[in-house]
Amino acid sequence: MADRFFPNEWSDGGEEEGAASDPRPSLPLLRLPPSSFSERLMNAGLRLKDTVVKETWGKSRRRLLKDDYTLYTGALGTAYLAFKAYLVTRCQDDLRLCSEIVQSCDAASRDSGRVTFMCGRSGVCALGAVVAKHAGDERLLQAYLARFKEILLRIDLPNELLYGRAGYLWACSYLNEHVGPGTVSPAHMRAVVDDMIKHGRQLARGGECPLMYEWHGKKYWGSAHGLAGIMHVLMDMELKSDEAEDVKDTLRYMMRNRFASGNYRSSEGSESDRLVHWCHGAPGVSLTLTKAAQVFRSEEFKQAAIDAAELVWLRGLLKRVGLCHGISGNAYVFLSLYGWTGDRKYLHRAKVFASFLHERALELISQGKMHGGDRPFSLFEGVGGMSYLFMDMVDPSTARFPSYEL
Numbered sequence: 001m002a003d004r005f006f007p008n009e010w011s012d013g014g015e016e017e018g019a020a021s022d023p024r025p026s027l028p029l030l031r032l033p034p035s036s037f038s039e040r041l042m043n044a045g046l047r048l049k050d051t052v053v054k055e056t057w058g059k060s061r062r063r064l065l066k067d068d069y070t071l072y073t074g075a076l077g078t079a080y081l082a083f084k085a086y087l088v089t090r091c092q093d094d095l096r097l098c099s100e101i102v103q104s105c106d107a108a109s110r111d112s113g114r115v116t117f118m119c120g121r122s123g124v125c126a127l128g129a130v131v132a133k134h135a136g137d138e139r140l141l142q143a144y145l146a147r148f149k150e151i152l153l154r155i156d157l158p159n160e161l162l163y164g165r166a167g168y169l170w171a172c173s174y175l176n177e178h179v180g181p182g183t184v185s186p187a188h189m190r191a192v193v194d195d196m197i198k199h200g201r202q203l204a205r206g207g208e209c210p211l212m213y214e215w216h217g218k219k220y221w222g223s224a225h226g227l228a229g230i231m232h233v234l235m236d237m238e239l240k241s242d243e244a245e246d247v248k249d250t251l252r253y254m255m256r257n258r259f260a261s262g263n264y265r266s267s268e269g270s271e272s273d274r275l276v277h278w279c280h281g282a283p284g285v286s287l288t289l290t291k292a293a294q295v296f297r298s299e300e301f302k303q304a305a306i307d308a309a310e311l312v313w314l315r316g317l318l319k320r321v322g323l324c325h326g327i328s329g330n331a332y333v334f335l336s337l338y339g340w341t342g343d344r345k346y347l348h349r350a351k352v353f354a355s356f357l358h359e360r361a362l363e364l365i366s367q368g369k370m371h372g373g374d375r376p377f378s379l380f381e382g383v384g385g386m387s388y389l390f391m392d393m394v395d396p397s398t399a400r401f402p403s404y405e406l
């Protein structure tokens with residue numbers, strides 16, 4: 001187990017970092033005043049964004065688009081990163097670049113059949129619409145919205161986030177948040193929610209958990225394919241009271257049946273307490289519980305979110321950099337708690353994870369002590385996610401896990 005993550009030797013934020021009496025190691029970046037820290041990380045994030053653009057778009061765009069147009073590991077992830085750079089700096093070149101990449105993704109995804117924000121066509125059309133709105137291009141905005149409305153959901157579509165209904169619904173919420181309320185009608189979203197609740201109750205029948213879902217024959221618990229991701233998206237919907245109770249009881253079921261360590265199972269019945277990722281394990285569940293604590297105004301979910309975050313602090317300094325199963329994604333657990341509670345302990349922890357990445361990750365990768373990701377420049381598996389995190393450290397209280405927290 002120990003070879004999956006680096007031991008966390010840093011102060012947990014309960015006392016002053018780098019105090020003379022503290023024998024633990026420090027990361028030099030942490031000693032900088034907040035404004036210098038933010039500036040250093042923003043510049044590093046922008047440089048890394050330029051590298052990602054060069055590697056994924058400048059060199060071999062045709063091959064990349066053919067292989068993978070998605071936000072998760074492909075060209076749309078580079079577009080999303082360029083859009084983030086635009087939001088931070090208001091540099092029009094980044095907005096133009098983003099628009100150009102989305103246009104190519106649009107052409108590449110016409111026959112894809114995949115429907116989600118992260119891995120399908122709704123991500124292309126929704127991001128295209130939002131970028132067109134920022135560019136003041138009303139004609140293009142309407143064109144992307146029209147294409148979004150052409151997306152069809154197959155009857156046998158799964159319900160999870162990466163390839164299923166939850167990932168499509170998230171794109172609907174993204175449009176309503178960033179283009180305007182009602183861009184996707186409540187009636188259209190309600191029909192999708194109805195299907196998700198119906199399927200969840202059907203599979204859960206006779207069991208202790210009120211909602212259950214399956215992907216490729218497994219009942220996953222995590223954000224990418226399972227309960228944590230599905231509950232996260234459902235909490236953005238207008239739920240009926242019995243549906244909201246089912247969401248709460250599903251989360252309580254997971255809390256009751258977590259591992260003694262405080263980690264969460266990757267799937268129903270799994271006894272392997274290994275993964276501490278956004279996709280599988282405590283980090284993704286902590287984000288969902290933080291949201292549940294706010295939506296349902298519940299101390300019980302707040303405490304469970306904090307407990308899960310403690311596990312992420314201990315075992316979350318992974319030997320990978322990405323958002324999906326790496327340090328960048330795990331840092332958002334602390335940013336989410338900080339953004340909601342204002343407790344600076346969590347800001348400190350996010351800064352430790354970000355500083356570790358900034359000061360050590362590239363060297364550790366070059367030494368073979370850290371894995372650079374199967375798609376090393378992608379948003380979810382590679383340094384694209386690290387760049388995004390660095391840019392979010394400019395204003396940490398408003399940070400959101402990319403394409404997951406609205």
Ligand SMILES: [Zn+2]
Pocket residue numbers: 224277278279280324325
């Ligand atoms: Zn993953």
